[in-house]
Amino acid sequence: MCVLGTGLIGGSLLRAAVAAGYRAWAYNRSETGARAARADGFDAGSDIAAVLGRAADENALIVLAVPMPAVETVLADVRTFAPGCPLTDVVSVKEPVRAEVHRQELGTYYVGGHPMAGTAESGWAASSPDLFRDAAWAVGVDPGTRAEPWARVARLALDCGAVVVPVVAAEHDRAVARISHLPHVLAEALAVAGAAGGDLALGLAAGSFRDGTRVAATAPELVRAICEPNAPALTEALDDALRLLTAARDSLRADGSLGELIDAGYSERDRYDTLRRWDITDIRPGDENWLERLREAGQRGGVIRALD
């Protein structure tokens, strides 16, 4: 397996795959980054032609693990050096990656992917082989996806300790706008509105502020690279949040009550806490209508925990 990018996600994937017994090597565009991985005993280089040439020779699964702004350039390299390899990615948004993959005519063996894991830190130094343990890993079931690369990607996710959530690109992007990108934007707004209270307010801040702003400690360029490529879906999620908060503010001003928001929030957080992922066991890649059936199962909260 060949990982392009050795940051938090790519680096953790390299570590997890090697720990699971994969023959895996990686590329980092900076020799310093590649050297850091080598210093920890991993096979990593900064010569993209060499790294991808080896992938082509071995028909390795190629994993794009770069932020969205770097995807176009790295895909151009894949097209040049290893256009026939199975290809996946771990980028935070799926429609823009998928569009670029097809624009560069690399769609035949492509399967979108997105492990739902991360920390506020970034880079190889923060990577861990356990990052994906028990995480959800979205694996694309868009029309035209082939069974063989799909199974390889799903198996990689399972071998890293994750569960597979089958989902098409557009639905993935709408979902993560709500549960990943919106939390980032709210955390940034809370950090700013909180700090507007000055040192007195920050000195009184405790758990609710600390947890509510945790992801605002993520490097700003990374937050933008995660959220902005998903602008349409994030705009919709932000509209929803603004509606809810405006209603609460108006109610507070009118009669001193927060209205329905508190009960609704409690009830939806409880729904999240008690959500049980059920196991998809009766659909195999390549079965009749497998893509459509997996998509529908994923929409209903189903996950894959094992492949035959």
Added chain:
Amino acid sequence: MCVLGTGLIGGSLLRAAVAAGYRAWAYNRSETGARAARADGFDAGSDIAAVLGRAADENALIVLAVPMPAVETVLADVRTFAPGCPLTDVVSVKEPVRAEVHRQELGTYYVGGHPMAGTAESGWAASSPDLFRDAAWAVGVDPGTRAEPWARVARLALDCGAVVVPVVAAEHDRAVARISHLPHVLAEALAVAGAAGGDLALGLAAGSFRDGTRVAATAPELVRAICEPNAPALTEALDDALRLLTAARDSLRADGSLGELIDAGYSERDRYDTLRRWDITDIRPGDENWLERLREAGQRGGVIRALD
């Protein structure tokens, strides 16, 4: 010391005070609640006349540890049975408590208090003697406050392992609107907007959603009791958050960028992470202008870690 209320905060205070060597007893309006504290070896009863009669006999420091909606009733009991005792409270908002204390003519020996600690849980079962360790404990320095009860309250906070933040009621309420009440409201909105993505979205949710909605797991009636008495200041904080989020949404819609919010949020979260509380060492309760000087030191981020 006499604690009125054995919920999460009152119960933790009873435990912490006893652990620090205080002779402390408590009241709970339900005999079941009082029995739970007794079963753990603490001195607790449900007879308010007896509990407060003993406080009057011993000139005990009385601590109101009930939610805002119960404050009026409990203060009426204090007025009846122990009007001459030093009095403090641990309620989440200070102006409304202070107003009610003065309305009931109990202001002479009153000092407002608010330990910045809590969990999403509530009740005696969740209480812990270590809840206040390293927490900030706001102690009121409103005009007219007397030095003797002030020192008793500050010493209690220190003996529970907290640091004392001197602050007047109105400034406290504006500060906690931003760093405690706003986080609650944003968490509720995030829970609702996230769950609107259905089981697929909730199944993909990871750390950012989990942390961002953590306090939405707090009992709704408790959230309302914490936030709604602070309606004016919370409205102002919500207005700020709405302005920031609306600007981000508009920018996202106009050109796909989140504008200035991400850099600002990162920088303010960093300010919070690197905030250093400095020690107030040169102002003693009863010194000339001690209230005004402590207030000004608290505004600049100063805390008291020891009293002579």
